[in-house]
Amino acid sequence: EAGVVQSPRYKIIEKKQPVAFWCNPISGHNTLYWYLQNLGQGPELLIRYENEEAVDDSQLPKDRFSAERLKGVDSTLKIQPAELGDSAVYLCASSLDAGGSFNEQFFGPGTRLTVL
Amino acid sequence: AQKITQTQPGMFVQEKEAVTLDCTYDTSDQSYGLFWYKQPSSGEMIFLIYQGSYDEQNATEGRYSLNFQKARKSANLVISASQLGDSAMYFCAMREGRILTGGGNKLTFGTGTQLKVEL
Numbered sequence: 001e002a003g004v005v006q007s008p009r010y011k012i013i014e015k016k017q018p019v020a021f022w023c024n025p026i027s028g029h030n031t032l033y034w035y036l037q038n039l040g041q042g043p044e045l046l047i048r049y050e051n052e053e054a055v056d057d058s059q060l061p062k063d064r065f066s067a068e069r070l071k072g073v074d075s076t077l078k079i080q081p082a083e084l085g086d087s088a089v090y091l092c093a094s095s096l097d098a099g100g101s102f103n104e105q106f107f108g109p110g111t112r113l114t115v116l
Numbered sequence: 117a118q119k120i121t122q123t124q125p126g127m128f129v130q131e132k133e134a135v136t137l138d139c140t141y142d143t144s145d146q147s148y149g150l151f152w153y154k155q156p157s158s159g160e161m162i163f164l165i166y167q168g169s170y171d172e173q174n175a176t177e178g179r180y181s182l183n184f185q186k187a188r189k190s191a192n193l194v195i196s197a198s199q200l201g202d203s204a205m206y207f208c209a210m211r212e213g214r215i216l217t218g219g220g221n222k223l224t225f226g227t228g229t230q231l232k233v234e235l
Contacts, residue, residue: 031221042120042207042225043161056222089159095221103211103221107153107161 002026004108006092012114018080021111025073025094032069033105034077035091043091049075050097079113087115119143120208120226128232129198136183137193137229139208145169149211150191151223152182156204164206167191198233205230 005024013019025032030051035043046065048056051072060067064083069075079086089112093105121140129135141150152164167175167182175182183192195202209223 040227042209042227043223044225045222048222091161093161097221104151104163104166105221105223106163110159112159 004092004094004106006090006108006111008111009109010112010114012116013082014116015084016081018078019082019113020079021077021090021092021113023075023077023092023108025075025092026096026106029094029096029106030072031095031097031103032075033093033095034067034075035093037089037091037110039088046077082113082115084115087113089113118226119212119224120210122208122226122229124229125227126230126232128234129195131200131233131235132197134194134196135198135231137195137206137208137231139191139193139226141189141191141208141210143189143210143212145212150182150184151209151211152180152191152193153207153209153225154202154204155207155228161207165193195231200233200235203231203233 007022032049034046036046037043047060047067049069052069067077089110091107091110093107095103095105097103119142148169150167154162154164165175165177165180165182167184174184179196181194205228207225207228209225
């Protein structure tokens, strides 16, 4: 079974440029998460989707960040324009949420963004 | 207040020895879950072990066990017989609320403990 796929793995851009990250969750997983991980810190949730609906985006900086999950499968996270402080690792995760289980989240390898 | 506290930024352990990674948590929910993840230098978060707040037995998964002390709000990870491949960053995380409410799937992570296994 394929895991969570993310691309690109690394991205270097100049500040004020736009950038987009793509995530393909594990097949059949209805819940998808985007996390931000700063250096030396644990991941912090940016947005959570249940199918195609964003059910928790309270931590997403909506002035520059946007996300979509069309058809409830793949998802894209965009930053426009990027700032120096956006340099971090962006992790995507998915879970099955079958109810009654502990709903393990499976993580992708992340996209490491460097803003110059 | 921090919801998940990991007070050990770094730990060293000799190969084949056991090591305990500390985690304390803060929640007012009666139903919650505690997770440990391993993050090697490749960056991927790998799930290790889970403990539900109503589970009476401490969770075990192979060489990993979770020392759950509910009254003290601690959920320490014990790795037995350490191996060189255990060298990584370890994160404790908590899910608050009941899964079925839908809002209970958010994980809050600690700041992590960097474990180094030495020969």
